[in-house]
Amino acid sequence: MLLKNRELFLQLAARPNDKYNTVPKPASFPKPPRLASLKAITLKDINPTIDKVYDGYVLEVKIIDFSYLMVAINTVIEDENGDIQRLAVYNWPLKGDRKAEIAEAIKTFRPNVMVSIINPYMRLSSDMKNIIRVENPVYIRLDNTSADQKCTFCGKEAKVLPCSKCMMVRYCSKECQRIDWIEFKHKEMCEHLKNYLS
Numbered sequence: 001m002l003l004k005n006r007e008l009f010l011q012l013a014a015r016p017n018d019k020y021n022t023v024p025k026p027a028s029f030p031k032p033p034r035l036a037s038l039k040a041i042t043l044k045d046i047n048p049t050i051d052k053v054y055d056g057y058v059l060e061v062k063i064i065d066f067s068y069l070m071v072a073i074n075t076v077i078e079d080e081n082g083d084i085q086r087l088a089v090y091n092w093p094l095k096g097d098r099k100a101e102i103a104e105a106i107k108t109f110r111p112n113v114m115v116s117i118i119n120p121y122m123r124l125s126s127d128m129k130n131i132i133r134v135e136n137p138v139y140i141r142l143d144n145t146s147a148d149q150k151c152t153f154c155g156k157e158a159k160v161l162p163c164s165k166c167m168m169v170r171y172c173s174k175e176c177q178r179i180d181w182i183e184f185k186h187k188e189m190c191e192h193l194k195n196y197l198s
């Protein structure tokens with residue numbers, strides 16, 4: 001799933017002028033319930049073959065890859081059990097031109113940021129691929145307090161050193177850096193990250 005996400009990131013980076021229709025903003029959303037009133041749920045409890053909103057629940061996850069921006073902000077998440085799923089966030093308020101929007105999406109939804117997803121929606125798309133879909137920003141809470149003290153590749157909290165080229169990824173070891181660079185395409189991602197964020 002990580003490689004798929006990165007391939008899409010790279011494909012989009014190679015076509016910077018593509019236009020995406022933005023979805024019309026929904027008129028209004030009911031105020032989300034308070035986090036404390038929700039029951040915890042994990043990806044195991046969410047059936048990936050049924051299109052359903054899990055009302056009254058909160059899904060706590062960690063972002064594990066960089067996001068790419070189409071109509072929604074798309075990334076990959078992992079829960080406490082190590083289960084992985086795709087995440088799409090619609091209607092997140094991004095400002096500026098497309099490059100500025102992409103940069104903001106990449107920075108805001110970066111690896112190791114924690115996300116609380118209120119009333120998670122398992123969306124089945126027409127290609128039978130499933131995705132956790134967030135319709136409105138009021139349904140998520142982001143926590144980035146310890147994101148930059150963790151290894152971008154393995155997630156371990158450690159003394160981490162940034163990639164000297166893009167300064168956007170951080171590694172706990174040479175080994176993590178090496179695997180990410182070669183096997184997980186950071187070599188190709190790095191240049192684009194640097195361009196978006198400069």
Ligand SMILES: [Zn+2]
Nearest residue numbers: 151154172176
């Ligand atoms: Zn590591």
Ligand SMILES: [Zn+2]
Nearest residue numbers: 163165166190
């Ligand atoms: Zn880099």
